[in-house]
Amino acid sequence: MPLAFRFSRILNPRLNPSTNLGLALASSFSSSSRPEQPELPGARGGGGGFPATIREGRAEIFADDSNSVFYNKAQVNNRDLSIAVLRSFISRRREEHDIQLRRGSHAELPPKHHAEELGHIRGSSEDKALSEEISYRAPKVLEALAASGLRAIRYALEVDGIGEVIAVDNNEVAIEAVKKNIHHNGSVASSKVVPHLADARVYMLTHPKEFDVVDLDPYGSPAAFLDSAVQCVADGGILMCSATDMAVLAGGNAEVCFSKYGSYPLKGKHCHEMALRILLACIESHAIRHKRYIVPIISVHMDFYIRVFVQIFTSASTVKSSPLKLAHVYQCTGCSSFHLQNIGRINSKDKRNIALPNFSPLVPQECAECGHNFVMGGPIWSDPMHDKEWAASILSSIQAMSCAYSAYAKISAIMTSVSEELPKAPLFVSLHNLCATLKCTNPTIATFQSAIRNAGYQISGSHVDPLALKTDAPMSVIWDIMRCWVKIHAVKYRPGNHPGTRILSQEPKLQAKFSHVPGGLAVQKSPRFVPNPEKYWGPKTKAGRQPKRLPVDNL
Numbered sequence: 001m002p003l004a005f006r007f008s009r010i011l012n013p014r015l016n017p018s019t020n021l022g023l024a025l026a027s028s029f030s031s032s033s034r035p036e037q038p039e040l041p042g043a044r045g046g047g048g049g050f051p052a053t054i055r056e057g058r059a060e061i062f063a064d065d066s067n068s069v070f071y072n073k074a075q076v077n078n079r080d081l082s083i084a085v086l087r088s089f090i091s092r093r094r095e096e097h098d099i100q101l102r103r104g105s106h107a108e109l110p111p112k113h114h115a116e117e118l119g120h121i122r123g124s125s126e127d128k129a130l131s132e133e134i135s136y137r138a139p140k141v142l143e144a145l146a147a148s149g150l151r152a153i154r155y156a157l158e159v160d161g162i163g164e165v166i167a168v169d170n171n172e173v174a175i176e177a178v179k180k181n182i183h184h185n186g187s188v189a190s191s192k193v194v195p196h197l198a199d200a201r202v203y204m205l206t207h208p209k210e211f212d213v214v215d216l217d218p219y220g221s222p223a224a225f226l227d228s229a230v231q232c233v234a235d236g237g238i239l240m241c242s243a244t245d246m247a248v249l250a251g252g253n254a255e256v257c258f259s260k261y262g263s264y265p266l267k268g269k270h271c272h273e274m275a276l277r278i279l280l281a282c283i284e285s286h287a288i289r290h291k292r293y294i295v296p297i298i299s300v301h302m303d304f305y306i307r308v309f310v311q312i313f314t315s316a317s318t319v320k321s322s323p324l325k326l327a328h329v330y331q332c333t334g335c336s337s338f339h340l341q342n343i344g345r346i347n348s349k350d351k352r353n354i355a356l357p358n359f360s361p362l363v364p365q366e367c368a369e370c371g372h373n374f375v376m377g378g379p380i381w382s383d384p385m386h387d388k389e390w391a392a393s394i395l396s397s398i399q400a401m402s403c404a405y406s407a408y409a410k411i412s413a414i415m416t417s418v419s420e421e422l423p424k425a426p427l428f429v430s431l432h433n434l435c436a437t438l439k440c441t442n443p444t445i446a447t448f449q450s451a452i453r454n455a456g457y458q459i460s461g462s463h464v465d466p467l468a469l470k471t472d473a474p475m476s477v478i479w480d481i482m483r484c485w486v487k488i489h490a491v492k493y494r495p496g497n498h499p500g501t502r503i504l505s506q507e508p509k510l511q512a513k514f515s516h517v518p519g520g521l522a523v524q525k526s527p528r529f530v531p532n533p534e535k536y537w538g539p540k541t542k543a544g545r546q547p548k549r550l551p552v553d554n555l
């Protein structure tokens with residue numbers, strides 16, 4: 001039965017006289033009756049004439065067996081992390097506002113409707129409270145691709161200090177479901193979440209700089225929504241953006257990636273970080289067309305998708321240095337060594353910080369390590385993809401409210417890893433790959449890290465891969481360390497033209513020291529990677545299509 005029809009039966013007493021559930025729902029559910037603690041997402045009920053529901057966090061939505069409205073419980077990680085970012089955003093906004101108040105600056109007055117909303121604060125004795133309240137504008141959120149409205153409802157119920165949440169979808173059935181779900185979640189949801197049937201692109205274009213937070217969570221690629229989204233975010237506001245088309249972004253279909261995102265991906269262990277950096281570069285490329293630019297907050301690869309959180313600002317002069325934050329990647333086809341070259345360069349004699357086109361390639365025709373050719377990928381975002389302060393504050397707020405997140409284990413592990421990543425070391429090498437190229441036994445991660453540190457460079461892990469090593473050491477130093485390693489550890493046979501043979505035919509210029517340097521990742525106790533909670537934790541079929549049968553159904 002289509003969802004809209006099921007709901008109309010449920011809520012219309014004439015269609016469903018025996019239960020009169022519409023009235024029951026309206027009266028018995030309120031925000032105060034929501035559970036205080038979030039629960040693991042899952043369907044419940046559905047027996048005895050009652051509709052099945054799904055609870056996630058403090059929200060509860062009606063289940064839809066017919067798949068006419070999209071819902072994927074695996075995205076609880078995505079929604080929980082977004083709530084954590086929103087909480088940090090609001091606490092920062094409040095801090096900024098408090099600083100403004102202390103300085104006595106009340107320059108930014110609230111829009112009229114907010115002053116009216118605050119009309120309950122009256123009387124001269126409360127003048128101070130009024131002026132404080134009045135100049136703080138609760139952040140307004142747009143969930144541009146809302147489906148069931150679960151995310152928008154969760155934002156409204158779980159994020160203290162949040163303002164209006166507009167839930168847009170272009171699917172009528174979805175918007176009917178959003179309405180029912182808002183109503184089902186009581187007065188707070190009803191007063192904050194506003195459903196709206198529209199094409200998200202048109203809606204965002206017609207609401208320029210209106211939202212403090214714009215959330216894009218599309219099927220597959222967000223590319224078609226980016227140009228309107230970057231125009232819709234208020235200055236200093238956040239764009240939260242997911243992409244689930246990982247086969248495209250990670251190099252499976254390079255030409256499709258170029259047509260959607262304007263960048264060539266490269267295959268390799270670092271492909272998921274490259275995917276994040278391609279998405280960031282794409283958002284920046286749309287922003288600069290409108291004299292705007294991005295500042296990444298955090299950028300994460302989770303489960304089967306990526307999600308970035310970026311602030312957007314307007315500045316015609318900053319836009320002129322955008323090419324300094326973007327780079328091409330030259331990757332060796334033999335040994336996978338990679339080198340980044342910024343698209344632009346600064347003319348040191350010109351004080352205006354304007355980027356000029358960069359000089360010819362920084363790599364030779366053939367790889368200096370193994371003699372193979374390079375392939376050129378990108379452009380990618382080469383500036384930091386996380387902000388250290390944001391990452392630390394998001395992590396500590398997640399830890400302080402551990403009970404508020406059903407995906408606590410996952411999102412705290414990711415944020416622990418993110419907060420430790422070297423900020424200025426785009427992409428990474430994999431120790432397994434280095435050893436596979438040379439056909440040698442692996443040093444432990446701690447041993448390799450010590451050699452990098454002993455050579456005077458920094459090293460960290462990456463949240464995208466437990467075997468990743470991010471370092472500011474050049475590839476020549478990394479290979480010299482491996483050359484020194486194989487001098488004391490046997491290598492297996494390789495044919496003469498093998499990249500590893502060419503690499504080991506050169507003597508190391510650096511004498512690596514493998515003596516242990518304390519403080520590496522191996523000694524740290526909190527988990528960085530956690531397994532999926534259950535089977536089939538992955539993407540789901542689009543709404544309106546029949547879900548593929550899982551192998552277990554065929555048994």
Ligand SMILES: C[S@@+](CC[C@H](N)C(=O)[O-])C[C@H]1O[C@@H](n2cnc3c(N)ncnc32)[C@H](O)[C@@H]1O
Pocket residue numbers: 070071072075079144145146147148149150151168169170171174198199200201217218219543
């Ligand atoms: C992946 S679902 C969103 C899931 C939701 N954000 C959540 O957390 O559960 C994508 C939604 O985007 C909607 N959609 C697709 N194209 C759209 C467009 N141009 N404008 C508005 N909504 C659109 C679809 O109807 C679908 O409901």
Ligand SMILES: [Zn+2]
Pocket residue numbers: 332333334335336337367368369370371372499
């Ligand atoms: Zn090479």
